[in-house]
Each structure stands twice: as C-alpha cells, then as structure tokens.
Amino acid sequence: MPHTTAMPPPLVQASPETATALLRELVSILRESRTELREEWARRITESRLLMAMTREEIFAEATTVYDNYVAVLETGSVEALQAYARDLSERIIPRGVETQEVLGVVLLLRDVLARSLFKKYQLDFDLLNRVLDAYEPAANRIANTVAVGFVQERERIIRQQQEAIRELSTPVLRVRERLLILPIIGLIDPQRARQLTEQLLRGIRENRGKVAVMDITGVPSIDSAIANRLVQTVEAARLLGATVIVTGLSPEIAQTLVTIGVDLSKMNTVGDLQGGIELAERVLGYKVIPVEEVAARTH
Amino acid sequence: MAVPILKQRHHLIASIQSALSDQDLLGLRDDLARLVGQHRALGVIIDVTALDVLDSFATRTLRAIAYMTKLRGAETVIVGIQPDVATAMVQLGLTLEDVLTALDLEEGLALLDQRLEERHGSQ
Numbered sequence A: 001m002p003h004t005t006a007m008p009p010p011l012v013q014a015s016p017e018t019a020t021a022l023l024r025e026l027v028s029i030l031r032e033s034r035t036e037l038r039e040e041w042a043r044r045i046t047e048s049r050l051l052m053a054m055t056r057e058e059i060f061a062e063a064t065t066v067y068d069n070y071v072a073v074l075e076t077g078s079v080e081a082l083q084a085y086a087r088d089l090s091e092r093i094i095p096r097g098v099e100t101q102e103v104l105g106v107v108l109l110l111r112d113v114l115a116r117s118l119f120k121k122y123q124l125d126f127d128l129l130n131r132v133l134d135a136y137e138p139a140a141n142r143i144a145n146t147v148a149v150g151f152v153q154e155r156e157r158i159i160r161q162q163q164e165a166i167r168e169l170s171t172p173v174l175r176v177r178e179r180l181l182i183l184p185i186i187g188l189i190d191p192q193r194a195r196q197l198t199e200q201l202l203r204g205i206r207e208n209r210g211k212v213a214v215m216d217i218t219g220v221p222s223i224d225s226a227i228a229n230r231l232v233q234t235v236e237a238a239r240l241l242g243a244t245v246i247v248t249g250l251s252p253e254i255a256q257t258l259v260t261i262g263v264d265l266s267k268m269n270t271v272g273d274l275q276g277g278i279e280l281a282e283r284v285l286g287y288k289v290i291p292v293e294e295v296a297a298r299t300h
Numbered sequence B: 001m002a003v004p005i006l007k008q009r010h011h012l013i014a015s016i017q018s019a020l021s022d023q024d025l026l027g028l029r030d031d032l033a034r035l036v037g038q039h040r041a042l043g044v045i046i047d048v049t050a051l052d053v054l055d056s057f058a059t060r061t062l063r064a065i066a067y068m069t070k071l072r073g074a075e076t077v078i079v080g081i082q083p084d085v086a087t088a089m090v091q092l093g094l095t096l097e098d099v100l101t102a103l104d105l106e107e108g109l110a111l112l113d114q115r116l117e118e119r120h121g122s123q
Helices: A016-032 A034-047 A056-076 A080-096 A100-121 A126-170 A191-208 A225-240 A252-261 A274-285 A292-299 B022-039 B056-071 B083-091 B105-122
Strands: A174-177 A180-186 A212-219 A244-248 A269-271 B005-008 B011-015 B043-047 B075-079 B100-102
Touching (some): A016 A034, A016 A056, A056 A100, A126 A191, A180 A191, A180 A274, A191 A212, A191 A225, A225 A252, A225 B083, A244 A274, B011 B022, B022 B043, B022 B056, B043 B056
Parallel strands (some): B011 B043, B043 B075
Antiparallel strands (some): B005 B011
16 A cells, blocks of 8 residues: 555645545546446446336446546536536436436445445555545535436426426417307316416407307316306406306216306306307307308309 | 596497596496486496406496496496406406496497397387
C-alpha cells in the first residue's frame, strides 16, 4: 500500500485539496475495477429482484451507463449530465411500470457496492478509509438524490400531462349546424367535471351563438343526486343565456335512479337517443332534413 | 345612474350600462311600466351584458318587470346574461322562471318578433 506512509497525520476533516485528490484517486480506482464492480452491481440488482420489468441484458446496459455517469459525477462534481440521463432513463422505464422504490433501491445498491469496494481496498488503514469515505459519501448521496428526484419529477410531469389531456378530452362542445351544439359526455361525472361541463357549455353557447344544445349522456354509467342537480343547474344556466338544452341517452339505470331519488327533471327536455335529440333540435331551429330524391320528386 | 330606455319600432330597449343600485333598479321598473303604456310597446328588452353580478334583489326586480309589462301588454326578454353570472345565479337558485331570455340584443329582437307573429297568427 503506497498511501500508508505518504499520507499526513489523520485529520478530523479532509481539507478541500486533499478531498479533491482523494476523489481523483477514487475515480481512478473505480475506472480500474469498472468491469467487476459493474457486474457485481448488476448481480445484486437481479438478486434483490429489482427492475423485474427489464431483461438482464437491459439492466446490464443501463448499469454500465449509470456507472460511467456516476464516475463522471465523482470526477467533475457536475450533476447536469446525470440529471439529463436520469430524465431520459425515467422516460424510457416509466411506461414499463418501474416503481420509484426500485430506482432508488438500484442507485443505493450501487452506492453500497462502491463503498464495499473501498472498504476492501483501504481495510488496513482506517484513517485513510475514513477520509476517503468523507469525500465519497456526500458525492454519492448527491448522485442518489439527483437520480431519485429526476425520476419522481418525470413521473409527475407525465401525470400532469395526462391529467391535462383527460381534462381537455372530457367535455368537447361541438357545433353540428348553425346554432346547434352537441355535448357528448362519456364516463363518470364528478363534481369538478360537472362544473367544467357547465363552463364549457356556456362558453360554447356564447362563442357559437348556440340556440339549442343536445347533451348526450349515453356514455355515463351512473348518476347520483348531487350530479343530477348539477345537470339541472347547467340546463337552467344555459336557459338564462337564451339557449335550450335537450338531454338524450338516459340509460334505464339512470332513469330509475333519478325517479327513485326524486330529482325534479320537469325543467329538462329529454329525448331517448342522440338522433332523436338532434331531430328535435332541428325542428326547434326550423331545419328540415329531406332526402335528395324526395326533393327531386317534389320539384318535378 | 338611470338606465337609458330607447324605443325601436314597437319595442323598448333598456340597456344597462353599469352596476345598478337597488334604487336604480326600482327606477327602471317604474320607468318601464310607465313607458310601455305611453309608447304602446309590445316588447321590452333589458340588456344586462354589462353586469357582472345579478343578486337576488336584481333577479326579483327583473322578474317583477317581466310580469308587470305582461299585464300591460308587452313581453319582456332579458338578454346578455354572462356565463359566469348564469352559473352563479343557478347556484343561488335564482333562475328567472317564466321569464324569456336570449343570448344578445339581436336574438332578443328576433325572439320578440317571433312571439308577436305567433300571437297574431293565433288571433
């Protein structure tokens, strides 16, 4: 061991220069034993049954990149490259169902594997080992932190994106004809969605100068009294803007629920299905749809 | 601030320009009741586009105006209720039952003409 004689007397805290020197030494050690440490790490990942969604080869490939990134961070002290890689990695593995605790577990495993290798190397000189660990631990913890935070942030970003997409999709207000709007609703209505639905409908009426709106709830599996009252309110609010709302597609279950819970639907126009609703709306607006042949027969 | 009331053919148009006090609303009610007879109007349009709030007193007064003008021979249409105002009103249970509503002035005039035609058609 060349270090044992050359080192100054033991310090409580390594000075910055020695810490940098130690880290540099550390990096060269990690570079030297790259193959075996990497394999050791990959083996421990499989042993701990982490990343089960990925194949052994994939784990090894990712492990190699993470390892190299890890060493680079120790060397340069800059986590930016690692951050970018963690984001990229998260983007790839999140759709495959990799969980936060797995990612964290994997990074902590690497930290342990490397720490063990240091123990082994410096086992004869306890003071030196202490100093090496002083230099190594903050850097290693920072790396674990960066990767875990990167993963969680990516997850949150995906969730936010999906929420927005769902929100946008959930309540389209479509114009079928001049002054005739349809509002197809699919899926459960919760209070937030009910509020959004009212807003969208009223805005749609104003923007498109809608006079009749057909609200189709064929795709709504069930309704409770709070939501039913919200729908009644929506219809009334639309009327205050001068528009008529026709509700179509009440399923037998919903009809039964509404009657049982005694929601007053006398103010709502209801028609069996969407086709009927659009036909009624056309009548209200003074449209008449005639087959071309019939028109031809009439004019001749 | 008093509400200007304009005459357009056989309709009266009251266009509210700014927030109204309760006193202004009562003034509007009295003016319309008087002018309907004076001009022999058949329809009244009250444009509330400029209002951000319609409270219970305003709603009740508007309804009173609609009933009153009907007794004096003119139909009333409330036009230009803002989407947010409409949402707030239904949440408070203020729904202007049996009062005609329309999107804007143009729609209101069209609605009144249509109602008049129906009335004359049935006579």
